[in-house]
Amino acid sequence: MKKARFFLLILLVFLVGITAFSKVVTLNFIEVLTSPGRTKVLKDIIADFEATHPGIKVNLISPPYEQADQKATLMLNTRQPLDIVEVRDYTIKQYVNNRRLENLEPYIENWADAKTLSVVANKAARTVNDTAYIVPQFFFIKGLFVRTDILKNLGVNYIPKTMSELVELCIAITDPSKNQYGFGFRGKSWEFKFSDLIATSFLSDIDPTNIYKTKDGKIYFSDPRAIEGLRMYKRLFDKATPKDAINWGFNEQVNAFVSGITPFLIQDPDTVALVDNMLGREHYTVVPIPVGPSGKAYLDYGFTGLGIPSYSKHKKEAWEFIKYISSPEVNAKLCKEYGPLPIHTSTFENDPYFSTGVYSAWGYMINHPEKYIFASYPLNSPKWPGWAEVHQQYMQSFLLGKISLEETVEKWTEYWAE
Amino acid sequence: MTTFKKVLKITALALYLIAALLPFYWITITSLKDSKEIYSFPLKYWPSKISFNSYKQLFSFANFGIYFRNSAIVSLIAAFAAMIISMFSGYALSRLKMKRFKNRILLALYFTQMIPGFIIMAPLFTMLSRFQMTDKLSTLTILYITMVIAFSTIMAKSFFDRIPISLEEASMIDGCNIIQSLFKIVFPLTLPGLAAIFSFAFVNIWNELFLATMFIFSDDKMTIPVALNSFISKAGISWDIMSAGLVVSLLPTMIIFAFAQKYIIAGLTEGAVKG
Amino acid sequence: MRNSQRKLFIMIIPAFVLLILFVYFPIVKGGVVAFQNYNLFDLTNVHFIGLDNFKAVITDRNFNFWRICLNTALWIFVSLFFQFVLGFGLALLMRKPFKGRGIYSALVFYPWAVSGFAIGLVWAWMFNGQFGMINDLLLRLGIINNNIGFLSDPKFAMMSVIIANVWYGVPFFAIMLLAALQSVPKELYEAAEIDGATKLRQLFDVTIPYIKPTIISTTLLRTMWIMNFPEIIYGMTGGGPANSTNILATLMINKIYKFYDYGQGAAIGFIIMSILFVYAFFYLRLTSSKEVVL
Numbered sequence: 001m002k003k004a005r006f007f008l009l010i011l012l013v014f015l016v017g018i019t020a021f022s023k024v025v026t027l028n029f030i031e032v033l034t035s036p037g038r039t040k041v042l043k044d045i046i047a048d049f050e051a052t053h054p055g056i057k058v059n060l061i062s063p064p065y066e067q068a069d070q071k072a073t074l075m076l077n078t079r080q081p082l083d084i085v086e087v088r089d090y091t092i093k094q095y096v097n098n099r100r101l102e103n104l105e106p107y108i109e110n111w112a113d114a115k116t117l118s119v120v121a122n123k124a125a126r127t128v129n130d131t132a133y134i135v136p137q138f139f140f141i142k143g144l145f146v147r148t149d150i151l152k153n154l155g156v157n158y159i160p161k162t163m164s165e166l167v168e169l170c171i172a173i174t175d176p177s178k179n180q181y182g183f184g185f186r187g188k189s190w191e192f193k194f195s196d197l198i199a200t201s202f203l204s205d206i207d208p209t210n211i212y213k214t215k216d217g218k219i220y221f222s223d224p225r226a227i228e229g230l231r232m233y234k235r236l237f238d239k240a241t242p243k244d245a246i247n248w249g250f251n252e253q254v255n256a257f258v259s260g261i262t263p264f265l266i267q268d269p270d271t272v273a274l275v276d277n278m279l280g281r282e283h284y285t286v287v288p289i290p291v292g293p294s295g296k297a298y299l300d301y302g303f304t305g306l307g308i309p310s311y312s313k314h315k316k317e318a319w320e321f322i323k324y325i326s327s328p329e330v331n332a333k334l335c336k337e338y339g340p341l342p343i344h345t346s347t348f349e350n351d352p353y354f355s356t357g358v359y360s361a362w363g364y365m366i367n368h369p370e371k372y373i374f375a376s377y378p379l380n381s382p383k384w385p386g387w388a389e390v391h392q393q394y395m396q397s398f399l400l401g402k403i404s405l406e407e408t409v410e411k412w413t414e415y416w417a418e
Numbered sequence: 419m420t421t422f423k424k425v426l427k428i429t430a431l432a433l434y435l436i437a438a439l440l441p442f443y444w445i446t447i448t449s450l451k452d453s454k455e456i457y458s459f460p461l462k463y464w465p466s467k468i469s470f471n472s473y474k475q476l477f478s479f480a481n482f483g484i485y486f487r488n489s490a491i492v493s494l495i496a497a498f499a500a501m502i503i504s505m506f507s508g509y510a511l512s513r514l515k516m517k518r519f520k521n522r523i524l525l526a527l528y529f530t531q532m533i534p535g536f537i538i539m540a541p542l543f544t545m546l547s548r549f550q551m552t553d554k555l556s557t558l559t560i561l562y563i564t565m566v567i568a569f570s571t572i573m574a575k576s577f578f579d580r581i582p583i584s585l586e587e588a589s590m591i592d593g594c595n596i597i598q599s600l601f602k603i604v605f606p607l608t609l610p611g612l613a614a615i616f617s618f619a620f621v622n623i624w625n626e627l628f629l630a631t632m633f634i635f636s637d638d639k640m641t642i643p644v645a646l647n648s649f650i651s652k653a654g655i656s657w658d659i660m661s662a663g664l665v666v667s668l669l670p671t672m673i674i675f676a677f678a679q680k681y682i683i684a685g686l687t688e689g690a691v692k693g
Numbered sequence: 694m695r696n697s698q699r700k701l702f703i704m705i706i707p708a709f710v711l712l713i714l715f716v717y718f719p720i721v722k723g724g725v726v727a728f729q730n731y732n733l734f735d736l737t738n739v740h741f742i743g744l745d746n747f748k749a750v751i752t753d754r755n756f757n758f759w760r761i762c763l764n765t766a767l768w769i770f771v772s773l774f775f776q777f778v779l780g781f782g783l784a785l786l787m788r789k790p791f792k793g794r795g796i797y798s799a800l801v802f803y804p805w806a807v808s809g810f811a812i813g814l815v816w817a818w819m820f821n822g823q824f825g826m827i828n829d830l831l832l833r834l835g836i837i838n839n840n841i842g843f844l845s846d847p848k849f850a851m852m853s854v855i856i857a858n859v860w861y862g863v864p865f866f867a868i869m870l871l872a873a874l875q876s877v878p879k880e881l882y883e884a885a886e887i888d889g890a891t892k893l894r895q896l897f898d899v900t901i902p903y904i905k906p907t908i909i910s911t912t913l914l915r916t917m918w919i920m921n922f923p924e925i926i927y928g929m930t931g932g933g934p935a936n937s938t939n940i941l942a943t944l945m946i947n948k949i950y951k952f953y954d955y956g957q958g959a960a961i962g963f964i965i966m967s968i969l970f971v972y973a974f975f976y977l978r979l980t981s982s983k984e985v986v987l
Contacts, residue, residue: 034651036651038651059636062637063631064631065651067631067632070949071631071635073733073953074540074543074632075635077733078543078547080547093734094953097734097735097737098733098735188934242823242840243822243840243845243846244822244823246842246845246846247822247844247933247934252823255824261823386954389947389951389952392933393755394755396935397935402847411754415755427786431787431797435797437860438802438804438863438864440826441812441815441816444826461824503707504708506704506705507707509704510702514701531918531921532965533716533720533962533966534945536945536946536949537726537945537959540723540955541726542715563711564711564714564715564716567711569914597700621805621806625808646811655814657818668803668807671806672803675805675806676799679868680795680798
């Protein structure tokens, strides 16, 4: 008897051992905001995860940033083996439409860390159909970067708190003969984010679910207050930025800031890591976005998150990884290296990295909802993908003086009208 | 030639050379500058101290060695294969007697040059993913051969056109069949032409970006253009590694092209035929 | 001889197998998309919509089709003209052997070896309004007083991308024409000299007619390549500013990559192919080429 039982035990252990060994699951994880720095950190995190989760391996696919979205989309549509996909705010609706993302509500329900997700994170997760199809990872909210050293040299001793103050100050310090300008203008490539930021601050009744509409359902462009804001925007372009700025993208904005040509820059928090590297923390600071005449500003919140393809064969394991990387500790680690805002309120409160220094500007904005209202873009509209090109075309023509503001606004309104 | 004309000629030649080399010079010194110096103002035309930091970063941080190897293997194999295949098809087109058929084939080949690559990408991807042929360097190689085969065939045909058929006819009277006369008599005369085809193909394949981005996922299979493209992120272009990467990726094509253009010119010249 | 002719047929097969599998077949599938509402934003209801995509592209209120066609024509013909003239000039200069010609040709022809993507990047960097070398040189030489926005001013943008394209294309013509030049029999020149023709006359009466086939085919091929490889424009301006450098090919890329509208993208591809086809047909007719020779 004893021998038989012993044998059975051995057999059992053997069988369990075999299944444990043969159960190495490989997850395919595609990222889309690829950057050499971030990929390195992701690989470190993956290594940590694999060490604490034997049996699961994660294969990171990192297409170059410029083609990453197309790649991910194509792979999802042709059912390439993928288990974790980085989804952007721009692409989430598309993936859900084509039924490529798994509904994550059941998973989130049983997730302990979900309790500390910030309001914005919860909102972002449920962008489409009020159902969570992703777990957000990073937030991109604009802040005002200021070259304190340059301002000191120029004899300026205050930091603008309103939009008009900002514009006037930028104009005041502009001196083309010394190659000194004021504002790091964004001329191309999603430049509407910047013009919208400034123009909407002139209104006070923007609809938080669609930044392009006021609460009574009208498109904001033709509102006289918005017109005032846009005129000021053009004034800013004409008098406080180099002519070349009409072609400025992210690269040029940052370069101008770092080289001192434009000491004011409105940008996302992931720029912090970049500017630290190129310039050094001691030369600049970040302050909350200036408010408009109504004492308010409308902030858009860009984000990316992780989703699970609906056809994935390893959903459970994929969720394990997502839980791991979205935990407050790991998320904070990623955000510190990469720069954007973390997803848990606990991180903001408890981690000195985020509660003090330049990041406190964003903390301030998050904690003052009476001044700073989070409004989202109409990401779910089928007109959304084409909007950037259309807006840019007319904005550039307007800034160059080729068409009037009235015509510009008319064309924009026409695009969204239906 | 008068001295005035000579001076004019030399000046003109010099201007062409400067215009050609200027961008290359600029990128090279950018790659040798210290990272912070790249964005400094006023512009420096010579680095204050030469630093190979960008190159170090390129090969360590960015794993460039692997991409270089992948590009080299794929380009060499595909270019060589294209050369061989076009050798046969070019010869055939040259010697074919049926005029109408020949012209139709030629038109079909020229037609491929009219096609904007982008509209084939998606259907090609769907087709190949169904057969699990994605993320394989072998697939990429075959696609590259296809990419250059039309122009290579056209080039090959023109080289063979310049070799009088009398040579083959003579050898066939001597008892060789068509394949033998091909290899023994005709091909040696077109060696310069073949070198030309090889190098055109090589350069185009080495530089190809879109097919590589679309069909290769794994990091260890990426080619150089994809790697270079990956130095562009949401944060824009990292000019330090980018310039180093550009210099390294330009060198092989420059070298191959340098050797080849001699042959191209010789190959296209009718003087390649004796007697 | 029949037997060897059959063998010739067999020799063509490998090339055509590749082309049929990987080019012609996908083209048919890709072409079908032009008549469907294939938009990645929502693939659940793809069906045939006839010529709607074409109509949408031609009447697009935000991207004026005719403006874009004009840009395309400008881009192609101005680039072609300068590439050809400068390339021909270089070929003429290099025709007679001189010391160091080998090394010289290796250096002066290399732009052709650079990828379109790299060219776009490097020239964008050189034309940069703040950090660009070109602005800097012009300022230092006193030719201008303020930085010019080469890529941000619609007046200059098209000119700048054309310059980059010309830089790239000169070697192609120089090489092809140089080869063609060297094949002109010396006797023809000698005869012309005896008749008292000046060098310039010789150029037009002897040289150009003799190498006409090469001129025709290289210009035609280059036209097709310029039309279908917009990497330079895409890398330098993305079609902007304010649509001033947007050509058919960049519009197609934007429709696919930014608007996710594969249907319209394919329609534009169709339009491009038709234009090139018609162009090639008439070009060859007008220049009365019986056969296309390199």
